[in-house]
Amino acid sequence: MPTALLWLRNDLRLHDHAPLGDAIEAAGPSGRLLAVYCLDPRHVAETPWGFRKTEGYRAAFVLEALHDLRGRMRALGGDLVVRQGRPEDVLPNLARQTEAASVHLHAEPMQEEADTEAAVRAALPDLDWQVVWGHTLVEPDDLPFAIEDVPDVFTTFRKAVEKAPEADRYRAPRPAPEALPARPDGVDPGEIPTSVAALGVEPREADTRLGFVIRGGETAGLERLQAYLWERDRLKVYKETRNGMLDPDDSSRLSPWLSHGCLSPRRVQAEVVRYEAERTKNQSTYWLTFELLWRDFFRLYGARHGDRLFWPSGPADVAGMPDRLDEGLFAAWREGRTGLPLVDASMRELAATGFMSNRGRQNAASFWAKHLRQPWWVGAAWYEALLVDYDVTSNWGNWAYAAGVGSDPRDRYFDVELQAKKYDEDAAFIGHWLPALADLPPKKAREPYRMSEAEQDRHGVRVGEDYPAPVIDYDRVTDALRSGSRPGRH
Secondary structure, three states: OOEEEEEEEEOOOOOHHHHHHHHHHOOOOOOOOEEEEOOHHHHHHHOOOOOOOOOOOHHHHHHHHHHHHHHHHHHHHOOOEEEEHHHHHHHHHHHHHOOOOOOEEEOOOOHHHHHHHHHHHHHOOEEEEEOOOHHHHHHHHHHHOOOOHHOHHHHHHHHHHHHOOHOOOOOOOOOOOOOOOOOOOOOOOOOOOOHHHHOOOOOOOOOOHEEEOOOOOOHHHHHHHHHHHHOOHOOOOOHHHHHOOOOOOOOOOHHHHHHOOOOOOHHHHHHHHHHHOOOOOHHHHHHHHHHHHHHHHHHHHHHHHHHHHHHHHHHHOOOOOOOOOOOOHHHHHOEEEEEEEEHHHHHHHHHHOOOOOHHHHHHHHHHHHOOOOOOHHEEEEHHHHOOOOOOOHHHHHHHHHHHHOOOOEOOOOOOOHHHHHOOOOHHHHHHHHHHHHOOOHHHHHHHHHHHOOOHHHHHHEOOOOOOOOOOOHHHHHHHHHHOOEEEEEE
């Protein structure tokens, strides 16, 4: 009676899951499926800056996703085994206990995960290891170049992908299995904690001002996909609304489920194709696939550059990056007290919910790296800790880009005043997260520090008292960036 070991990591779903399909085949009609997820204590370890690598929002999402996956597996006759511990300690013992013959898993592109995999392999050298690529829309074997030749510029990457005929460009998602082999006899499925406190993480309850409940698991991910595309019919305007910062339906908000593998990008793209056939096909429907290609690009870019993605000099090997952390500026930035409302509103949203719009992320990251000239990797680590939709290559790749050390490393910066005018013209987002500015006229709310003493008295908002004064001379720093930038600002 063969046993196949399925090692789950960032792939907490049943649909479009190649390792799961391979494990079912390896187990055969009379075998057993040992599906295991390890709550690795290293994932919640303290960083050098005093916060945990994974804070409460994402940790809670993972636990919810595990509960959901266990329920879905049990409904099909299988089960999910969960253990708290390092995979290199947990998996060899389970494999020996069940006399597993094979190990099945999705490949991960970065060194930390590769090192863990190598440690488990070293303990189980005689098993049949089947590791397959996943998590992307495009398979590496379908690309016109090897991973080591992935372009440094997204547009070059995208155009190469899109040279293939549209009908043949992306593989169809695998269906979810109709039944699963049982869990091996004598294996305790283990307890899934109901609170992140069991992991040593402080629980965080998301602020309801987000207007959107982010619940972990494949069930919730599929529900969001159904709601956004079909029930609310928002895909047809996605390109026009995607930079919105307040309405939950301005963007797809599928990222939490994509990042944890509760949704497959190929499942999303297949729904886009169906939507185009049944409702409408336009630039907006294309643009969601375009954004999925951005995720692919950063994953492949990370696979090419490895740990250089985390170096201060980045993949572009740019010397002289600021490396002295100002603790006061760091506290002001992460708590939303910089005196720049668009940045502060975005950072307060992140701290209160574990989520931030893509537009907010870009502005807050650029402000940290360019205007404040602080170590970009510390900002990236803060995003990693709080974001419920953290994805290693997307997060660190975007941060390296913002700092000018990553893909397309031109010396760009975001002018947060112009960005606020363009993307929050009525200051609704700013007022939503910064109550002290909510009653100001939009221009005053976007730039309260430009009010005269008389205007501050008239509107009842004192800069430096009711709302922080800017931590820098914004005009002077922006002028300096402008004079040194190529080709210019955003």
